[in-house]
Amino acid sequence: MSREGSALVTGASRGIGAAxxxxxxxxxxxxxxxxxxxxxxxxxxxxxxxxAGGSAEPVPGDVSDAGAADSIVGALEERFGTVLxxxxxxxxxxxxxxxxxxxxxxxxxxxxxxxxxxxxxxxxLRGMMRARFGRVVNVASIVGQRxxxxxxxxxxxxxxxxxxxxxxxxxxxxRGVTVNAVAPGLVExxxxxxxxxxxxxxxxxxxxxGTPEEVAACVRFxxxxxxxxxxxxxxxxDGGLTA
Amino acid sequence: xxATVTTDKVEQTIVSALAELGPERDEITRDATFEQLDIDSxxxxxxxxxxxxxxxxxxxxxxxxxLNTVGDAIDLVVxxxx
Numbered sequence: 597m598s599r600e601g602s603a604l605v606t607g608a609s610r611g612i613g614a615a616x617x618x619x620x621x622x623x624x625x626x627x628x629x630x631x632x633x634x635x636x637x638x639x640x641x642x643x644x645x646x647x648a649g650g651s652a653e654p655v656p657g658d659v660s661d662a663g664a665a666d667s668i669v670g671a672l673e674e675r676f677g678t679v680l681x682x683x684x685x686x687x688x689x690x691x692x693x694x695x696x697x698x699x700x701x702x703x704x705x706x707x708x709x710x711x712x713x714x715x716x717x718x719x720x721l722r723g724m725m726r727a728r729f730g731r732v733v734n735v736a737s738i739v740g741q742r743x744x745x746x747x748x749x750x751x752x753x754x755x756x757x758x759x760x761x762x763x764x765x766x767x768x769x770x771r772g773v774t775v776n777a778v779a780p781g782l783v784e785x786x787x788x789x790x791x792x793x794x795x796x797x798x799x800x801x802x803x804x805x806g807t808p809e810e811v812a813a814c815v816r817f818x819x820x821x822x823x824x825x826x827x828x829x830x831x832x833x834d835g836g837l838t839a
Numbered sequence: 840x841x842a843t844v845t846t847d848k849v850e851q852t853i854v855s856a857l858a859e860l861g862p863e864r865d866e867i868t869r870d871a872t873f874e875q876l877d878i879d880s881x882x883x884x885x886x887x888x889x890x891x892x893x894x895x896x897x898x899x900x901x902x903x904x905x906l907n908t909v910g911d912a913i914d915l916v917v918x919x920x921x
Contacts, residue, residue, distance in 0.1 A: 722888055725884075
């Protein structure tokens with residue numbers, strides 16, 4: 597199945613973003629595989645998608661740059677048409693206890709995780725509103741709601757995404773555009789190495805970490821036609837950790 | 840390239856952008872208020888986007904809030920473009 601318009605997944609060269617890109621491609625969306633530095637990874641993801649019969653294009657761009665939203669969305673629109681699905685997944689960590697988080701580490705995390713998502717959403721909403729259809733999914737984190745000492749900057753950015761999600765959802769709902777978030781718990785990716793997995797695992801009722809595919813399945817649902825009346829919500833995917 | 844801005848051109852652009860959002864063309868006069876036309880703030884955002892693309896004129900949120908009539912919008916765009 598092929599569709600008019602395209603899907604953009606930021607930070608999709610590996611981990612959860614790569615799994616989301618593959619899942620949306622399987623739904624028939626031509627997918628922009630955005631990356632900042634891992635060009636090889638993004639090319640690999642795009643190749644896998646094409647081998648599976650889908651369409652994909654690696655799209656470079658650091659979402660923390662003020663001009664990136666225009667260049668990323670512009671590049672994808674030229675190749676595949678209006679961006680009707682946006683998944684703000686790109687995220688970075690710079691952990692430390694609050695007294696020791698410097699301005700640079702604070703700003704870098706907020707710029708990428710929160711401001712980058714806002715700017716891309718603002719840019720992509722134009723086409724979605726005109727099309728009277730759109731799906732925005734923000735990849736938040738349970739750390740936005742449940743404290744994890746050492747991640748004040750990350751937690752603030754993810755809680756910010758949840759607030760952004762609800763407000764934008766209310767603004768554009770009457771245009772057929774939905775805006776939701778997913779809040780993964782402990783998921784096995786390169787990024788979560790060294791977050792203190794063991795400490796968390798004991799607290800997870802499912803007694804295991806989640807997989808990127810389990811998060812991608814939730815995004816796939818939120819993007820689907822069937823989810824057309826689901827907006828402004830945050831879907832927690834954490835094996836019961838915050839239950 | 841932004842088009843040359845004349846009052847006529849701005850009027851045409853705004854009227855056709857508004858017409859796509861619901862109201863009949865003959866209802867869209869200079870004196871018609873957005874409330875009468877059932878044009879809400881989100882609709883005005885869409886009109887502002889068309890104006891920006893067409894004329895390179897950016898209309899800020901607080902400016903849009905003060906607009907009551909179609910004529911107000913036309914005058915604002917013409918003033919900002921000159």
